[in-house]
Amino acid sequence: xxxxxxxxxxxxxxxxxxxxxxxxxxxxxxxxxxxxxxxxxxxxxxxxxxxxxxxxxxxxxxxxxxxxxxxxxxxxxxxxxxxxxxxxxxxxxxxxxxxxxxxxxxxxxxxxxxxxxx
Amino acid sequence: xxxxxxxxxxxxxxxxxxxxxxxxxxxxxxxxxxxxxxxxxxxxxxxxxxxxxxxxxxxxxxxxxxxxxxxxxxxxxxxxxxxxxxxxxxxxxxxxxxxxxxxxxxxxxxxxxxxxxxxxxxxxxxxxxxxxxxxxxxxxxxxxxxxxxxxxxxxxxxxxxxxxxxxxxxxxxxxxxxxxxxxxxxxxxxxxxxxxxxxxxxxxxxxxxxxxxxxxxxxxxxxxxxxxxxxxxxxxxxxxxxxxxxxxxxxxxxxxxxxx
Numbered sequence: 001x002x003x004x005x006x007x008x009x010x011x012x013x014x015x016x017x018x019x020x021x022x023x024x025x026x027x028x029x030x031x032x033x034x035x036x037x038x039x040x041x042x043x044x045x046x047x048x049x050x051x052x053x054x055x056x057x058x059x060x061x062x063x064x065x066x067x068x069x070x071x072x073x074x075x076x077x078x079x080x081x082x083x084x085x086x087x088x089x090x091x092x093x094x095x096x097x098x099x100x101x102x103x104x105x106x107x108x109x110x111x112x113x114x115x116x117x118x
Numbered sequence: 119x120x121x122x123x124x125x126x127x128x129x130x131x132x133x134x135x136x137x138x139x140x141x142x143x144x145x146x147x148x149x150x151x152x153x154x155x156x157x158x159x160x161x162x163x164x165x166x167x168x169x170x171x172x173x174x175x176x177x178x179x180x181x182x183x184x185x186x187x188x189x190x191x192x193x194x195x196x197x198x199x200x201x202x203x204x205x206x207x208x209x210x211x212x213x214x215x216x217x218x219x220x221x222x223x224x225x226x227x228x229x230x231x232x233x234x235x236x237x238x239x240x241x242x243x244x245x246x247x248x249x250x251x252x253x254x255x256x257x258x259x260x261x262x263x264x265x266x267x268x269x270x271x272x273x274x275x276x277x278x279x280x281x282x283x284x285x286x287x288x289x290x291x292x293x294x295x296x297x298x299x300x301x302x303x304x305x306x307x308x309x310x311x312x313x314x315x316x317x318x319x320x321x322x323x324x325x326x327x328x329x330x331x332x333x334x335x336x337x338x339x340x341x342x343x344x345x346x347x348x349x350x351x352x353x354x355x356x357x358x359x360x361x362x363x364x365x366x367x368x369x370x371x372x373x374x375x376x377x378x
Contacts (some may be wrong), residue, residue, distance in 0.1 A: 011298035023364060023378065072185065095375040114191045116374035118136035 123352035129316035131278030134308035151271035159210035164264035194306035202257035278310030318358030
């Protein structure tokens, strides 16, 4: 799977569209490319493509969509781990990468956040 | 702060200055405000446990969070866990007679110790206590009145505040909460990192669709002169979102390393 191919997944299109709509501005081309590169790297890290990442966390029930809570906890821990790997010695860079992945999940309906810097 | 402005300025604050603790006397003042709230049968339905975020272990802190309250719990220096006390009506026989004795409930309105003992206790309080559904509703409403006063006092003191969900089962274990207390909300208190007006007053349904006169469905007519007066006094404030709000939220997210 290439970076360009990552951009073709339905959940990635949903992410970019919802992100632009929420913030009333689409990401610039360079910014969008950087995000896709991060997500591509995370997909390799997690061993799942973008749609599979989201599908793994959501389930359909008779009353609507629900989130698998244990799986979400595991995914959140994996994103934290990913941050550490990406960060090297730059904590902000690691967080920026982790937040790109979190943003992807959030705009696909998976509620989560990061531990704030303080 | 003027009372109308306190009401108008309350927002659910979600970004706090994490490094600035809240003065102990301000926390006490918040609790004092809650204690004197209106309460059915004059029994204290609301109980609270005040916790300083940094006094807790990281493990306990994390276990108390829900996925969408993580950030604000981490940012707020003081957490007030509010509980509803389901045993409050069991004290009603005594507390109601106190009201008779201090001249709050009077013979002019039909009140007496005998009425409390023979009618209210047997026909009102005992049935409430024996019906878990009714007991939970009454407990939550009555405790909510106290929590509301606590929030307004926090605003009056220049603090940011808001009520949030928490993991009640974990809190029970961590704080040694007895079974008769129902976990309601954790009120976060701190100095706001976001603008204290939170980018404007939140959307509400139109006044006329909420309040009626004479019968359900006949709107209570809203006098625009009153609206103007309340606006001048700061109770009615510019509606959210203010044009700068998104930029503020993005800046806060970047400052605290939160996702967008």
